Amino acid sequence: MxxxxxxxxxxxxxxxxxxxxxxxxxxxxxxxxxxxxxxxxxxxxxxxxxxxxxxxxxxxxxxxxxxxxxxxxxxxxxxLTDATVQRAFVEHFAFQCGYCTPGFIMNVHSLKENHPEADGETIKSWMDSNICRCTGYEEIEAAVKSVLYGGQEHHKR
Amino acid sequence: MENIGDSVIRKEALEKVTGKAKYTHDERTKGMFYAKKVISPYAHAKMTAKDTSEARKVKGVRAVITGENLPLIGEEVRDRPPIATDKVRYHGEVVALVVADTPEVAKRAANLIHVSYQPLPTVQSPSHAIEANAPLVHENVAEYEKDEGIEPIPKSNISNHTKIRKGDIEKGWRESEVTVDESFSFSPSDHTAMETRSAKAEIKANGSVVIDTSSQAPFMVKKLMNDYFGIEVGKVIVNTPLVGGGYGGKASVQQEILAYIASKAVGGRQVEVFYSREEDMITAPCHIGLDAKVKLGATKEGTLKVAEIVYLFDGGAYSDKAIHLSRAGAVDCTGPYKIDHVKCDSYSVYTNHPYPAPYRGFSHSEVLFAFERTMDILAKKLHIDPLQLREKNAILPGHTTPTQVRLNRSTIGHVPKCIEKVKKLINWDEGELVEVNDRIVRAKGVSCLWKTSTIPTDSTSGAILTFNEDGTVNLMSGVVEIGTATKTVLAQMVADRLRIDVRDVHVRMKVDTQTTPEHWKTVASRGTFMAGRAALAAADDALTQLKKIASTILRARVDDLDVGNGRVFLREEPSVGLEFKDIAYGYTYPNGNAIGGQIIGRGNYILRHLTELDPETGKGNPGPEWSVGAQAIEVEFDRRDYTYKMLRAASVIDVGKVLNEKSARGQVTGAMSMGLAFGGRETFVFDEQARVLNPRLRTYRPIHYGEHPEYIVEFVETPHIDAPYGARGAGEQGLLGMPAALGNALSTAVGVPLRQLPLTPELIWRTKEGIGE
The missing domain is CATH 3.10.20.30 (Beta-grasp domain)
Structure with a gap:
C-alpha cells in the first residue's frame, strides 16, 4: 500500500x-x-x-x-509534565500494574480541562470509557476527586 | 524515615504516570519480523487440509508455519501441539503462524490461509465429559509423556484424579444428624489483564535463545525451553520488563513457544508474537470452570462432622496447569473449618474449552464458592446463624487440614478474629435481610476463606544487593513487577535491615534470567515471603561484609560493631565509625593502599519441609502457611427486575503483618473487585458447538468505574514466624470469598438457593422462576 x-x-x-x-x-x-x-x-x-x-x-x-x-x-x-492528575495518581496509589494508567490520566486531565467542577454523574460517565483491572477503582476515584474538587476530597479517606 | 508498614510510594510510580514505563510490546528493534496467528473457528474438528499457497505469495511474507515436526508440550502432561496439526480441540487454538516484515502483511497473509475443517461433536462441560458416551477430546490420553504421579484414565476425558481421605467417612455420616447435598457450576472465564500477552524471540549465532515476554514466570520459560526443545538452560535468556497485570494468567507459557518457533523458521531473526484482545481471551489460557458436589453432615447443634466432595475441574482442551489446579482444589477442598472426616475426589477433565492457566487464588475462590454456599444452606437447615456456624467450626491451631497437616499458631491465621471483625464491619446484627419497600430488599452474605500455596516443594528465590560508591544499594530479585508493588516492599525490607533510607535502595524492575537470581514464579502470594527471606539474607550478608572491613580499619572486633544511618560504628562510641560510602567500594588508606572491594550481598531461600501428597489419601504438607480471612457483602436487590447493586463489601484478612499499608489495601480491594466480577458478571458464553461468543471487552465486561461497592478493609496480624516480619500472603486473599459471599447475599435476597456463576439478573430470574436455558 x-x-x-x-x-x-x-x-x-x-x-x-x-x-x-x-x-x-x-x-x-x-x-x-x-x-x-x-x-x-x-x-x-x-x-x-x-x-x-x-x-x-x-x-x-x-x-x-x-x-x-x-x-x-x-x-x-x-x-504531560508534573500535571496535577499525575501527582494525584501517585499520591493516591491509583494504579498497580500501570498499563491502563496513561489512558486514565489523559481522560481525567481532559475532564478537568472541560469540566473542572464535574459532579459524580459526569465523572462516572467520563470514566466509564476506561478499564482498570488491578484496582477496585477506590484509589482512582480518590485521585479524580482530589483533582476536580481542589483537594477537598483528599483528606476524607 | 519511612519504614515497614508505611505506605511507601512504589519505586516505578513516576515511570507509570508519565508513560515512560516499558512493557514487553513497547520495545521494538529495527529489522524484527512479526508473526500472526491463524486460529481455529471450531472447538473440536478434524483438519483435512491447510492451504497456504496464497499466503506464501504475499510480498513480505518470510515464513508460514503449519506445525509439523514439533514436539508435544505441556507442564505436567505433554498433550499439546504448539500448533495444531491433525485436529483442533478448542475455539481459538493456533493452527498456523505467518511471519512477515510488518504486522499488516502478516495479517493479510494469515487471512489467505484456508483450512478445511470437519467438525466433531464437542464436550461442553466437565460433567458432560465424564458421561459414558461423551466424545473423547484426546483419543489416547494414557500414551502421553507425563510427570510421575499423574494418572490419566485410558479412553476417557479424565486427565488426573486427586484423592483426599481423612478420618473415617462412614463414622462421620453416622455422627451426623443434619445433612445437605448440593451441586454448583460455572464455566471458564478470563483474567483480562489490560496488557495482552506478547513475546519476542531471537536465536543468536551461538545457539542462545533470547526471549522477551510479558510473563509471571520467566524462569519457567527457561526451564521449559530446555524440557521441550533441549536447549541448554544457560543458553536460554528470558527478559521480562514490567508486566501489565497477570492475575495468574501470565504464569502459563504459550506465547514464548510460538515466538521461538517463528524465529527458528526465519533463521533466528527476532520475531514478535503479539496477542490481540480476542486471542488473549480465547487462544491464551483462561480461568478454569468447575462442576462441584458438596455433601456436609453436622450435629443438630451445628458441629461439622463430615464433608464428601467431588470437584470436576474444567481442564479444557489441554492439561498444562489444569492438573495442578485440580490438585490445589483438593488440598483446601473445604473452607477453614475443623472437619474430622473428609473425602474429596478432585478431577481434571478434558473439555473442548480453552485450557486454564492459574487464576488469582489458584482454585481457592472456585472451591470456596461451592463450599461456602453449602455452609449457608446447612446453616439454614440447622436454623443457625451462618456466621455463628462458621465461628463454631473455625479451624484453629492444633486442628488438621484436609491433607492432615497439624496446624500451629504460626502456620494458620486467626479465623475467629476475622469473623468477629467482619460481623461488626458489615453490621451483621441488623439482620441478613431488610425490606426497604415492596420492591427493594437489602441482603447480606458472608464467606470465610483460607489458602496455602501448592508450589513445588523445592521452589527457590534469590536476591543480590550490590553497593554503589555513594553507599546506596541496588536490589536484584527474580520477582516480576506485575503490579503488586512487591519489589518496593522488598526495598522496604532491605532498607529496614541495613538501616538506611528506602530511597537509597534502587530496585531493578526488569528480570533477566541470565543475571537476575531465580524466583520460581511470581505467583501464589509468595513474593514477600520467599523473595523477602532472600533479600533479608542478602542484607545480612552485606552487613557481615561491611562489618568485616570496618573491623580491620577501626581495629575493633566485628561483634563490637553496629550499623545505622548508613554507617558502621562502635556500639560503645557511635562517633567512631565509617560511612558505607567509604567502605562499600573497598577502603583506601591515606597512602593509597586499598582493601576490600565492592560489597555484594547475596541471599537465597528454599521452602522447607514440604512434601508431595500421598496418592491414596492426599496426606502431605503442601505449603508453608495458611492465610485466612472473612468477607461479607451487602446488596440491594430489586425484586421486580432482578437487578442488584453491590452496596458495601468488607474484608478482614489475617495478613500476619502489614508491610505497606496502602499497597496492602489496594491488593485486597483490587482482588475483591475481581472476585465480585467473577461472581457477578464474567463468563465465557459458549454456543452449542463450544465456541466462545464474547471474546471482547464490549461483550465480556469487567467492572467499570462507578460500578464498585464501598470497600471496607481491615487486617488481623497473626505472625507467620518463618516469614519476614511475620507477613502472610496478601495478593490473592481478597478475591477468595467474594463469589461465595455474593452468592449467599443474593440467595437470601431472592429466597432461593443460587448455584451457578456468574450471578447475573438473568440467572437469578431463571432460577427463581424455574425457567431453563
Missing amino acids: TKVAVTLNVNGEESEVLIRPADTLLDVLRENLGLTGSKPGCLNGDCGACTVIVGKKPMKSCLMLAIEAVDQNVTTIEG
Whole structure:
C-alpha cells in the first residue's frame, strides 16, 4: 500500500511521518513517533488504554486514523509534565500494574480541562470509557476527586 | 524515615504516570519480523487440509508455519501441539503462524490461509465429559509423556484424579444428624489483564535463545525451553520488563513457544508474537470452570462432622496447569473449618474449552464458592446463624487440614478474629435481610476463606544487593513487577535491615534470567515471603561484609560493631565509625593502599519441609502457611427486575503483618473487585458447538468505574514466624470469598438457593422462576 507523508502536531511538536492511510493514530504514535505511553488494550474502543487528547477532547487513539489527526493538536501522556492528575495518581496509589494508567490520566486531565467542577454523574460517565483491572477503582476515584474538587476530597479517606 | 508498614510510594510510580514505563510490546528493534496467528473457528474438528499457497505469495511474507515436526508440550502432561496439526480441540487454538516484515502483511497473509475443517461433536462441560458416551477430546490420553504421579484414565476425558481421605467417612455420616447435598457450576472465564500477552524471540549465532515476554514466570520459560526443545538452560535468556497485570494468567507459557518457533523458521531473526484482545481471551489460557458436589453432615447443634466432595475441574482442551489446579482444589477442598472426616475426589477433565492457566487464588475462590454456599444452606437447615456456624467450626491451631497437616499458631491465621471483625464491619446484627419497600430488599452474605500455596516443594528465590560508591544499594530479585508493588516492599525490607533510607535502595524492575537470581514464579502470594527471606539474607550478608572491613580499619572486633544511618560504628562510641560510602567500594588508606572491594550481598531461600501428597489419601504438607480471612457483602436487590447493586463489601484478612499499608489495601480491594466480577458478571458464553461468543471487552465486561461497592478493609496480624516480619500472603486473599459471599447475599435476597456463576439478573430470574436455558 502506498504511504503518504503527513505532518502531525503531537505534544506541541510538528513531525513529518510516512504512513499508510489505514494506520490508526495509536499505531503511528507508537511506531512512527516512539510514543509508547499510549497502550493497545483492545483496539476496539472498549478499554481506553490508548486515550489521548485531540484538540480539547479525549479520544481513543485506536479508533481514529492518524490521517484524521492532521491539522489537530494531539496530546499524549508524554506531553504531560508534573500535571496535577499525575501527582494525584501517585499520591493516591491509583494504579498497580500501570498499563491502563496513561489512558486514565489523559481522560481525567481532559475532564478537568472541560469540566473542572464535574459532579459524580459526569465523572462516572467520563470514566466509564476506561478499564482498570488491578484496582477496585477506590484509589482512582480518590485521585479524580482530589483533582476536580481542589483537594477537598483528599483528606476524607 | 519511612519504614515497614508505611505506605511507601512504589519505586516505578513516576515511570507509570508519565508513560515512560516499558512493557514487553513497547520495545521494538529495527529489522524484527512479526508473526500472526491463524486460529481455529471450531472447538473440536478434524483438519483435512491447510492451504497456504496464497499466503506464501504475499510480498513480505518470510515464513508460514503449519506445525509439523514439533514436539508435544505441556507442564505436567505433554498433550499439546504448539500448533495444531491433525485436529483442533478448542475455539481459538493456533493452527498456523505467518511471519512477515510488518504486522499488516502478516495479517493479510494469515487471512489467505484456508483450512478445511470437519467438525466433531464437542464436550461442553466437565460433567458432560465424564458421561459414558461423551466424545473423547484426546483419543489416547494414557500414551502421553507425563510427570510421575499423574494418572490419566485410558479412553476417557479424565486427565488426573486427586484423592483426599481423612478420618473415617462412614463414622462421620453416622455422627451426623443434619445433612445437605448440593451441586454448583460455572464455566471458564478470563483474567483480562489490560496488557495482552506478547513475546519476542531471537536465536543468536551461538545457539542462545533470547526471549522477551510479558510473563509471571520467566524462569519457567527457561526451564521449559530446555524440557521441550533441549536447549541448554544457560543458553536460554528470558527478559521480562514490567508486566501489565497477570492475575495468574501470565504464569502459563504459550506465547514464548510460538515466538521461538517463528524465529527458528526465519533463521533466528527476532520475531514478535503479539496477542490481540480476542486471542488473549480465547487462544491464551483462561480461568478454569468447575462442576462441584458438596455433601456436609453436622450435629443438630451445628458441629461439622463430615464433608464428601467431588470437584470436576474444567481442564479444557489441554492439561498444562489444569492438573495442578485440580490438585490445589483438593488440598483446601473445604473452607477453614475443623472437619474430622473428609473425602474429596478432585478431577481434571478434558473439555473442548480453552485450557486454564492459574487464576488469582489458584482454585481457592472456585472451591470456596461451592463450599461456602453449602455452609449457608446447612446453616439454614440447622436454623443457625451462618456466621455463628462458621465461628463454631473455625479451624484453629492444633486442628488438621484436609491433607492432615497439624496446624500451629504460626502456620494458620486467626479465623475467629476475622469473623468477629467482619460481623461488626458489615453490621451483621441488623439482620441478613431488610425490606426497604415492596420492591427493594437489602441482603447480606458472608464467606470465610483460607489458602496455602501448592508450589513445588523445592521452589527457590534469590536476591543480590550490590553497593554503589555513594553507599546506596541496588536490589536484584527474580520477582516480576506485575503490579503488586512487591519489589518496593522488598526495598522496604532491605532498607529496614541495613538501616538506611528506602530511597537509597534502587530496585531493578526488569528480570533477566541470565543475571537476575531465580524466583520460581511470581505467583501464589509468595513474593514477600520467599523473595523477602532472600533479600533479608542478602542484607545480612552485606552487613557481615561491611562489618568485616570496618573491623580491620577501626581495629575493633566485628561483634563490637553496629550499623545505622548508613554507617558502621562502635556500639560503645557511635562517633567512631565509617560511612558505607567509604567502605562499600573497598577502603583506601591515606597512602593509597586499598582493601576490600565492592560489597555484594547475596541471599537465597528454599521452602522447607514440604512434601508431595500421598496418592491414596492426599496426606502431605503442601505449603508453608495458611492465610485466612472473612468477607461479607451487602446488596440491594430489586425484586421486580432482578437487578442488584453491590452496596458495601468488607474484608478482614489475617495478613500476619502489614508491610505497606496502602499497597496492602489496594491488593485486597483490587482482588475483591475481581472476585465480585467473577461472581457477578464474567463468563465465557459458549454456543452449542463450544465456541466462545464474547471474546471482547464490549461483550465480556469487567467492572467499570462507578460500578464498585464501598470497600471496607481491615487486617488481623497473626505472625507467620518463618516469614519476614511475620507477613502472610496478601495478593490473592481478597478475591477468595467474594463469589461465595455474593452468592449467599443474593440467595437470601431472592429466597432461593443460587448455584451457578456468574450471578447475573438473568440467572437469578431463571432460577427463581424455574425457567431453563
